[in-house]
Amino acid sequence: MKIFTSKHELSGYLETLKEKGRTIGFVPTMGALHQGHLSLIEIAARNTDHVVCSIFVNPTQFNDPKDLEKYPRPIDADIAKLEQVDCDILFLPTVQEMYSGDEKWSIDLGYLERILEGRFRPGHYQGVTQIVKKLFDVVQPNKAFFGQKDYQQVKVIMKLVELYSLPVEIVMCPILREEDGLAMSSRNIHLSPSERNEALALSESLRRTRENYSMKQIAELQIEAVNFLHSSEGVELEYFEICNAETLLPAESKEEPGLVALVAAKVGHTRLIDNIIIK
Numbered sequence: 001m002k003i004f005t006s007k008h009e010l011s012g013y014l015e016t017l018k019e020k021g022r023t024i025g026f027v028p029t030m031g032a033l034h035q036g037h038l039s040l041i042e043i044a045a046r047n048t049d050h051v052v053c054s055i056f057v058n059p060t061q062f063n064d065p066k067d068l069e070k071y072p073r074p075i076d077a078d079i080a081k082l083e084q085v086d087c088d089i090l091f092l093p094t095v096q097e098m099y100s101g102d103e104k105w106s107i108d109l110g111y112l113e114r115i116l117e118g119r120f121r122p123g124h125y126q127g128v129t130q131i132v133k134k135l136f137d138v139v140q141p142n143k144a145f146f147g148q149k150d151y152q153q154v155k156v157i158m159k160l161v162e163l164y165s166l167p168v169e170i171v172m173c174p175i176l177r178e179e180d181g182l183a184m185s186s187r188n189i190h191l192s193p194s195e196r197n198e199a200l201a202l203s204e205s206l207r208r209t210r211e212n213y214s215m216k217q218i219a220e221l222q223i224e225a226v227n228f229l230h231s232s233e234g235v236e237l238e239y240f241e242i243c244n245a246e247t248l249l250p251a252e253s254k255e256e257p258g259l260v261a262l263v264a265a266k267v268g269h270t271r272l273i274d275n276i277i278i279k
């Protein structure tokens, strides 16, 4: 695996591959890699000739400086994991390499950044789009792979691609879970053993919602999930919503073509998100 820390050197190298007609798949991450990240790389490797993974803990998408500070950065372990899968290139820039001084970024994401995550993490998607646009400019991938785990993020990236008419295909990849249902996340390492157990309420609320889908109305499913989460010890619920899978607006009826249930909650000091496509 080749490792680049410079934008210029990476884009120069990728240029030589593109001249030979090779396609580039891109998997942006913030590191602390787990099997979920690696599954994105494997999907990318099956769909493109060369896979670029980036590891960059992007400061502009954190609303809480403490969260940024405590974000795990086990870079040697990450490199070892990437060596085990079909990752050809790792891009590992510094903050200085990606940001020069007091840049401004503003993109009109409309209601998408005011709902769900946007309500609880103001400015988060401005930061996400700012860094993804920069990374896309350097890598210029044919396809970029994002996890369904961050469902709203996928919709935001699709909006970015549409607004800038970027020539990249966005591929959404399935959520990888631990055996007991907990969605894999870099943040799970912050959970104590008892919190790890309490965190199962999130995936359980989603599982129940999908299981009961055929028997109940949307409003009923929603109330039951919220009640279940409120009564779950150690879980501080931020939202549980059943939404139109395309627009992410609240689902009005089961007639909507696609439905997704999304949940966010704090367990101890750790903020977790999860979702499930129910139709």
Ligand code: AMP
Residues within 6 Å of the ligand: 028, 029, 030, 031, 035, 036, 037, 039, 040, 145, 146, 147, 148, 149, 150, 173, 174, 175, 176, 177, 183, 184, 185, 186
């Ligand atoms: P992150 O490092 O958290 O920014 O995540 C990098 C990419 O991995 C994003 O596209 C995430 O949606 C994706 N991802 C994170 N957790 C999972 C998971 N459990 N299964 C699949 N993809 C994931």
